[in-house]
Structure formats: structure tokens, C-alpha cells
Amino acid sequence: MAEITYLEGIRQALFEEMERDPNVFCLGEDIGAYGGAFKVTEGLQSRFGEQRVIDTPISEIAIVGAAAGAAHMGLRPVCEMQFIDFISCAYDMLTNYVATARYRAMLPCPMVVRGPSGGYVRGGPFHSQNPEAAFLHTPGLKIVYPSTVADAKGLMKAAIRDDDCVLFFEHKYLYRRIKEDLPAGDHVVPIGKARLAREGKDLSIVTYAATVWKALEAAEQLEREDGLSVEVLDLRTLLPMDDAAIVATVRKTNRVLIVHEDTRTGGIAGEITSRINEQAFEWLDAPVLRVTAADVPLPYAPSLEDFVLPQTADIVRAARQLARY
Amino acid sequence: MPAKRTPARDSGGVGQAPTGTGIPRITPGNGIAGGAAHDAGDGSTALTREQRLELYYYMRLTRSLEERLVNLYRQTKVVGGLFRSLGQEADAVGSAYALDRRKGDILSPLIRNLGSMLVQGARPAEILRQYMAKGDSPTRGRELNIHYGDLVRGFVGQISHLGDMVPVMAGVTLSFKMRGEDRVGLVYVGDGATSTGAFHEGLNFAAVQRCPLVVVVENNGYAYSTPVEKQTAARSFVVKAVGYGIAGERADGNDVVATYEATKRAVDRARAGGGVSLIELVTYRRKGHAEHDNQSYVPPGEIERWERENDPLDRYSRVLVERDGVTATDLGAIDARVQNEIDVATDDASAAPMPDGRDALNGVYADPAVADSLWFRSGVDAAVTTHERPAAWGTHDG
Numbered sequence: 048m049a050e051i052t053y054l055e056g057i058r059q060a061l062f063e064e065m066e067r068d069p070n071v072f073c074l075g076e077d078i079g080a081y082g083g084a085f086k087v088t089e090g091l092q093s094r095f096g097e098q099r100v101i102d103t104p105i106s107e108i109a110i111v112g113a114a115a116g117a118a119h120m121g122l123r124p125v126c127e128m129q130f131i132d133f134i135s136c137a138y139d140m141l142t143n144y145v146a147t148a149r150y151r152a153m154l155p156c157p158m159v160v161r162g163p164s165g166g167y168v169r170g171g172p173f174h175s176q177n178p179e180a181a182f183l184h185t186p187g188l189k190i191v192y193p194s195t196v197a198d199a200k201g202l203m204k205a206a207i208r209d210d211d212c213v214l215f216f217e218h219k220y221l222y223r224r225i226k227e228d229l230p231a232g233d234h235v236v237p238i239g240k241a242r243l244a245r246e247g248k249d250l251s252i253v254t255y256a257a258t259v260w261k262a263l264e265a266a267e268q269l270e271r272e273d274g275l276s277v278e279v280l281d282l283r284t285l286l287p288m289d290d291a292a293i294v295a296t297v298r299k300t301n302r303v304l305i306v307h308e309d310t311r312t313g314g315i316a317g318e319i320t321s322r323i324n325e326q327a328f329e330w331l332d333a334p335v336l337r338v339t340a341a342d343v344p345l346p347y348a349p350s351l352e353d354f355v356l357p358q359t360a361d362i363v364r365a366a367r368q369l370a371r372y
Numbered sequence: 373m374p375a376k377r378t379p380a381r382d383s384g385g386v387g388q389a390p391t392g393t394g395i396p397r398i399t400p401g402n403g404i405a406g407g408a409a410h411d412a413g414d415g416s417t418a419l420t421r422e423q424r425l426e427l428y429y430y431m432r433l434t435r436s437l438e439e440r441l442v443n444l445y446r447q448t449k450v451v452g453g454l455f456r457s458l459g460q461e462a463d464a465v466g467s468a469y470a471l472d473r474r475k476g477d478i479l480s481p482l483i484r485n486l487g488s489m490l491v492q493g494a495r496p497a498e499i500l501r502q503y504m505a506k507g508d509s510p511t512r513g514r515e516l517n518i519h520y521g522d523l524v525r526g527f528v529g530q531i532s533h534l535g536d537m538v539p540v541m542a543g544v545t546l547s548f549k550m551r552g553e554d555r556v557g558l559v560y561v562g563d564g565a566t567s568t569g570a571f572h573e574g575l576n577f578a579a580v581q582r583c584p585l586v587v588v589v590e591n592n593g594y595a596y597s598t599p600v601e602k603q604t605a606a607r608s609f610v611v612k613a614v615g616y617g618i619a620g621e622r623a624d625g626n627d628v629v630a631t632y633e634a635t636k637r638a639v640d641r642a643r644a645g646g647g648v649s650l651i652e653l654v655t656y657r658r659k660g661h662a663e664h665d666n667q668s669y670v671p672p673g674e675i676e677r678w679e680r681e682n683d684p685l686d687r688y689s690r691v692l693v694e695r696d697g698v699t700a701t702d703l704g705a706i707d708a709r710v711q712n713e714i715d716v717a718t719d720d721a722s723a724a725p726m727p728d729g730r731d732a733l734n735g736v737y738a739d740p741a742v743a744d745s746l747w748f749r750s751g752v753d754a755a756v757t758t759h760e761r762p763a764a765w766g767t768h769d770g
Contacts, residue, residue: 072550098550101581108570109577112539113546119523120547140570143533144540150736151515152529186736186743210738287740 051229053193054222056200057161058087061125063233064207065095068123071207074101074110075127084129085163085222107136111160115145115212118158123207128162131216132176145212146187159206161215164192165257165308166340166356168220171347177256177309182214183286183318189238190286192216194259196227198283201236209238218257225260239284241292247278250302250369253293253319255282258306258357265362275370285315293319294327301332302369306362311339333372338365419629424696425706427469427628431461431685433710434487437496440714441503445663449722450503452516457484459626459658460592462684464488464560466631467588467653470639471558473526477639478544479558480528480537484590484657486518488560493525494518496714500721507727514732534565538574538587545583545642556642558586558635563603564595566612575648579616582647586638589650590625592657597669610652618648625653626684629691656682 051059065071072095073088079102082089092100103110107128114124128134134141141160148154166175182188189211193199199217206213244259245266252262259281266277280296282289297303303323305316316337323335341355419427438456445454457464464487471477473492481488486499501509503517510520511529521529528544530537541559548555565571566589578585589609593600606612613620619641623634631653638649656678660667667675692698733743 104573104576104580106539106573106577108536109539109542109573112536112570112574113543113577116528116540116543116545117547117550118543119528119540120544122547122550124543139533140536140539144531144536147531149738151511151519151531152521153511153735154521154523154529155738189737 049228050226051196052223053196053199053217053225054085054087056196056227056229057203057217058089058091060200060203060207061088061091062094064204065091065099068207070121071123071125072099072101072117073125073127074103074114076103076105076110076129078102078127083127085219087161087163087217088127107133108140111137111140111145114158114160115140115148115156118156118212119148119154123157123159125159125161125207128160130170130174130176131162131164131178132173134160134162134178134214135181138181141182141188141212141214142185146185148187149211150187155210156212157210159203159213159215161203161206161217163219163222164216165218165220166345166352167257167308169347169349169352170219170345172344175345175352177216177307179214179216179285180309180314183315187211188286189213189284190216191238191284192218192256193236193283194218194221194244194256194281195242196225197229197234198236198242198281200229201234202238202283204233204235205238208235213238216256220257221260236283239287239289241289242281242283243278243292243296244281245277245279247276248300249276250304250366251278251280251296251300252304252306252362252366253280253282253296254306255285256308258308258362261357261359262306262362264359265366268359268363269366269370273367273370275366277366288319288322290322290326293322294330297323297327298330301330302372303331303335304362304365304369305335305337306357307337307339308356309340310342311337312342314339333369336365336369338362419632421696421698423469424629424692425698425702427465427632428685428688428692428703429706429710430465430469430487430490431628431688432707433490433496433713434461434465435685436707436710436714437490437499438486440718441500442663444500444504444718451505452503454503454663455483455517455661456659456663457486459678459683460484460590460655461487462628462688463588463590463625463631463653463655465491466625466628467558467560467586467635467651468492469632470635471526471556472639475554475556476526477556477558478523478526478528478541480521480530480541480544480560481518482530482534482537482560482562482565482590483518484562484592485560489518489527492527494522494527496717497720500717501724504721504724505726506721506724507731508724512731513727533568533570535561535568535570535574537561538565538571539577540574541585542574542578542581542583545578545585546581548584549581554643556584556586556639558588558639560588560590562595563589563591563593563600563609564598566609567603575616575618575650579618579648582645584642584645585648586635586642587648587650588635589652590655591652592625592655594657594661594670596661596665599669608652610650613650616648616650618650619646620650620652622652622654625655626682626687628684628688655684 079092269275464485468488468491545557610622
């Protein structure tokens with residue numbers, strides 16, 4: 048059992064699912080001989096051939112639309128967006144065609160749209176985005192965004208096996224920075240279930256993706272310096288959202304800080320806050336607070352990007368405020 | 373009247389190979405249109421007398437069914453908009469007839485291709501239930517008009533976003549290719565949809581992948597109120613085939629046999645591994661975009677001229693009588709059969725129940741199969757009043 052990276056976890060999931068099920072195939076830009084911009088599909092074409100690992104023109108509408116058509120016919124396509132920023136080019140196809148297919152036409156659309164997401168990498172406005180909230184509002188889609196190697200692999204397998212369209216956000220900052228030993232055998236993580244990343248009793252941080260690691264850093268610092276016991280809930284799946292896990296942590300600590308890397312207005316923190324309001328209002332001892340990116344396009348310069356994105360120090364500051372309330 | 377909206381009696385064609393750099397000449401007898409292309413596929417586009425009468429049946433069924441829908445629309449039994457294909461019945465029926473249902477060919481219609489769905493096996497009662505939003509309509513009241521599909525019978529339901537079905541059908545036919553199946557797909561777009569990004573991306577993708585796909589551009593002169601001259605600077609739609617490196621052919625969409633033959637050549641080519649073809653069918657939209665549209669943007673006399681000189685059913689009836697020895701009695705019998713089918717279907721659809729409101733929550737996902745009902749629709753108290761309260765919370769004590 049060897050240590051593998053987050054990226055290798057995803058690659059292994061693709062490889063194993065393509066071995067397991069001949070209906071699974073990949074399509075995207077530069078994913079074949081080149082192995083993808085980040086090498087997530089490296090080695091797949093030499094193993095499975097050009098028919099199952101398809102290099103496409105620069106056409107996100109066609110990639111997603113063709114995947115939908117193939118999915119209707121019983122195949123299970125996995126689309127790569129070279130950077131998830133480009134998923135907006137296929138927004139119409141995803142929200143109008145794919146997301147409604149089962150409901151309006153009883154047409155199954157089992158497919159995955161995956162891609163490198165997120166900032167902290169000096170990628171600038173068009174190689175750093177977190178567009179998950181833009182799709183949270185669309186019934187018919189599922190959204191996952193793992194933070195660990197085990198979840199990256201296990202959720203990719205679940206996404207490929209799911210009978211509906213799953214948007215699979217991969218955090219590119221985590222691709223090669225985190226490593227884990229994975230248990231042998233078929234590792235599948237169910238969609239729709241959050242993960243308790245750290246247990247605590249004084250306050251809860253609800254988050255997902257790269258900021259899970261910043262929340263864990265903050266929790267350690269708060270314990271060390273303030274004696275606070277901080278719980279960290281990693282949502283893993285954003286749609287459908289694990290309300291039960293959110294309510295459970297609210298009931299336990301009565302104070303909630305929501306952290307995400309995406310911008311604030313219309314971000315997922317607002318939705319989580321509303322659900323807490325509807326389902327656990329009486330259990331709160333303080334208003335729900337949020338730490339997010341500022342409402343600006345993500346700039347390139349390190350000093351600018353670091354200023355805009357949530358940092359560990361921001362989480363610590365907000366958590367202290369919440370604990371004092 | 374602009375020349376390109378005159379009845380296109382002569383079908384021109386564009387050469388198959390994307391070798392030349394010059395603009396192809398759209399002249400009668402040029403390129404692949406004509407006898408030479410009959411060598412592709414099964415080598416024949418000849419129709420039996422029975423098949424020729426079947427074409428007539430589907431065209432008549434299309435027209436009469438839409439006429440019945442007009443009546444139901446005026447009685448407010450059609451709860452949404454009504455879209456007619458008056459004057460375009462030949463291009464939908466003739467092109468769809470070129471597919472082979474026994475082999476499992478699949479098409480994706482557009483809003484004026486009711487005829488193509490009937491050819492694939494859609495039945496009048498389904499169409500009527502769709503328009504009347506009945507609970508046992510093919511989409512259980514979720515979608516309107518002819519927006520529905522059935523993969524078993526070989527048609528995929530369209531959405532309103534024009535051009536989107538081109539990438540989708542690229543994927544359907546990609547699956548045929550990947551599995552080595554002997555099947556062909558056909559997708560309809562109008563003149564307006566050729567301006568969308570989805571049309572371009574899907575057609576280019578399918579061309580590169582050499583998918584067994586026929587793209588039919590139904591040029592009926594208008595996209596809503598916008599005439600073709602404001603849709604494209606190209607002299608025709610078939611010339612676009614050259615830019616994608618695919619075969620193209622232009623045919624008279626109001627001649628059902630010419631439409632069938634041009635499409636059949638493309639279908640045979642696709643089945644033989646020759647990849648994508650673009651077929652431009654020239655026709656004319658005699659009704660507005662939908663039933664509410666008064667067509668004030670149409671030059672005076674234009675609609676009447678097409679009705680008088682180039683009605684596809686009139687033209688085809690004459691051909692059947694003059695060339696195939698079909699009698700007026702034969703055609704009358706078909707008309708009566710169509711009328712009877714529509715009467716029965718109308719009774720059937722009228723009696724069908726509307727969907728139960730709560731069915732709206734079913735089937736967004738495979739899992740979960742039912743969406744959550746909102747608390748104010750669930751017949752329970754406000755969600756907050758049903759919560760168990762912590763004993764020590766504020767002024768409440770549970």
C-alpha cells in the first residue's frame with residue numbers, strides 16, 4: 048500500500064472504473080496522448096485506446112452535449128474541462144439539456160463533468176475559479192468537491208456509477224500537495240454524505256475543498272492558543288447537501304462558521320445559513336458567520352490573490368469573534 | 373420577393389470532398405445531387421407504390437393533426453402555444469422516411485418536424501395529450517407540444533435552445549460508432565439554429581469523429597420574424613458543409629420524393645462509414661412562429677403564392693395521380709382513415725386526466741427519486757414550530 052496523491056486518486060478511479068465497466072469513456076481537450084493539462088488522464092489512452100479516451104476540439108458545448116447523447120444510449124462518459132473555468136461555456140447544455148433530461152423526457156444522463164478548480168495557485172481570473180454555486184441552483188445536477196485523497200478517489204467512483212450527471216470539482220492546489228495511504232480494494236464514497244474532519248464541542252466550521260485544510264490549521268491554532276475545541280465538517284457533496292450532518296454539528300456546538308473559497312454574494316454559505324435558520328434556529332447561540340473570498344474576480348499577483356482568498360488567519364479571527372459572542 | 377424564397381424546384385449540390393478552396397456552385401445537377409450518388413449504401417432510392425402512398429399518409433396525418441390542434445387551441449384545450457408546420461410537411465416526412473427503423477436509426481426533430489416523429493411511430497393521441505398537458509402524456513405534463521422522445525421508437529426529445537440537439541445527436545451517433553452498430557442518426561435544425569454556437573460545435577465535433585450523422589437544415593425562410601438574409605451572409609446553408617469538410621446537398625423540401633432521395637443518399641453514406649452530411653431542404657413557413665404570430669413582417673402576397681404554387685400535399689397528390697396511377701378515391705380513403713384516427717385520438721386525449729400536482733416532485737433524479745416537498749405545501753406547521761427545542765434556549769424552555 049503506497050502513498051498516493053489527490054491527483055493519483057482521481058486517475059486511479061478513472062482507470063479502475065474504465066477497467067470495470069466498458070461503457071465508461073473519457074472525452075476532453077488534450078486528454079489522450081498528452082494525458083491532460085494536469086496529467087489526470089495520463090496513461091489512459093495507451094491502455095484503453097483512442098475510442099475510449101477521446102481528444103476533442105476546443106468545444107465545451109459539444110463535449111458536454113455529446114456526452115449527454117452517449118449517456119442516453121447507455122454509455123457513461125467522463126468529460127474533462129481543461130480548467131473548470133471553462134465549464135461556463137457549457138452552462139446552457141448542462142443546465143437546460145442535461146439537468147432536465149430525466150425529468151422532462153425520462154432520458155437518463157449518467158455522466159461526469161470534472162475539472163481542475165480553485166485558487167491559491169497564481170492562476171489569475173480564468174484559471175482559478177470556483178463556479179460551484181452557479182450550478183447549485185439547478186435541480187437535476189449533483190455537485191461534489193472532495194478535499195482528501197480517499198474522497199477524491201471514492202467520490203469519483205461514486206460519480207461515475209451514479210445514474211445522473213455529477214459535476215466533479217477537483218482542487219488543483221491539492222492535486223500534488225496531499226498524500227494518503229488508501230486501503231486496498233474498491234473504495235467508493237457515497238454522494239450526499241458529509242465527513243467530520245475533526246471533532247470539537249465549542250464551535251463548528253462547515254466547509255469543503257481546499258479550505259478544509261485551512262480550517263483544520265485554524266482549529267489547531269485555536270486549541271493551542273485559546274483552548275477552543277473546534278469541529279470541522281467537510282461537506283464533500285454540495286448537491287444534494289447533507290442537512291442532517293449540518294444540523295447535527297449545530298446542535299452539538301451551537302456556533303457555526305461557514306468557510307468557502309468562492310466569493311461571498313450568492314455563495315453556498317448563504318444557502319447553508321438559510322438551512323440552519325430553517326432547521327436548527329433554536330440551537331444557535333450566535334449568528335452564523337462566514338469567511339469567504341471578497342466579491343472580486345480573482346487577481347493574479349500573489350499579494351492580491353492572498354488578500355482576496357480566505358486565509359487561516361481569517362478563519363482564526365472569525366472563530367474567535369464567534370466564540371466570544 | 374427575394375430570389376432565395378422562391379420555390380426551389382431545382383436541387384443543386386455541393387461536392388463531397390473538401391479539397392477545393394473556391395465557393396461551390398449551387399447549380400442544378402452539380403456535385404452529388406443526382407443519380408451518381410445512388411451507388412452509396414444499398415444503391416437505390418426507388419420507392420414502391422405502397423411506400424409512396426405511405427409518404428402521402430404521413431403528410432396528410434401531419435396536416436390534419438395540426439388542423440385538429442388549431443381547433444383544440446381555440447377551445448383553450450391546448451394550454452400552451454401551438455406550432456404549425458403547414459407547408460413543410462414534405463421535408464419532415466420525406467427526410468425521416470430515409471431512415472431505417474428496423475435498424476434502430478434515431479432522429480431528433482425540431483418544432484416543425486411533427487411529421488418526422490409520426491414516421492418514427494409517434495401516435496396522434498400522444499401528440500394531443502402532450503399539447504393538452506395530460507397526466508398520461510409522454511412527459512406526464514412536464515413538457516409542451518412535440519417536445520418528447522422515445523429511444524425505442526427512435527426519436528429524442530428536443531429542447532427550446534436551438535442548436536443544442538446537434539451536439540446531443542453527435543453523442544448518440546458517437547455511441548453507434550463506438551459500439552460498431554449499424555445505425556444512423558439524423559438531427560433537424562432550422563435556418564435560425566445554424567447561427568448558434570451549439571450548431572457549430574456539434575457539427576464540427578461530429579465531423580471530426582466521423583459520426584454516422586445527417587444534419588438537416590430546414591430552410592423555411594424565417595426564424596420567428598427574422599428572414600434568412602439577416603441570419604447569414606452565406607448564399608445558401610449547404611455551402612457551410614465545405615467549411616466542416618463534410619458532404620452537402622441541397623434539395624427542394626416541398627418535394628417529398630426529392631427530400632427523401634437527398635436524405636437517403638446521406639443516410640447511406642453515413643451507414644457506409646462516410647461520416648456526416650449536411651442536407652439543406654428549402655421550404656417555406658406559411659404560418660407564424662406560433663399560432664399567436666400575425667406575420668406582419670411577411671411581404672404581401674408571399675404566403676399566398678407559396679400556398680397556391682407550392683403546397684407540398686397538392687404537388688404530391690398530382691404526382692401520385694398523374695405518374696403512379698393513384699386515383700382520387702385512393703387518396704380519399706387515406707384522408708378518411710387519417711380523419712378517423714384523429715377523431716379517435718381526440719376522444720382519447722380529451723378524456724385523459726390532468727396530472728396530479730404532487731407528481732411534479734418525482735423524477736428529477738434517479739436517487740433521490742422524489743424531491744422534498746416544501747413545508748408550506750406539506751400540510752404541516754411551519755418547520756420551525758416542529759423542532760425540538762433545547763431546554764436552555766433563550767426565553768423558551770421547550
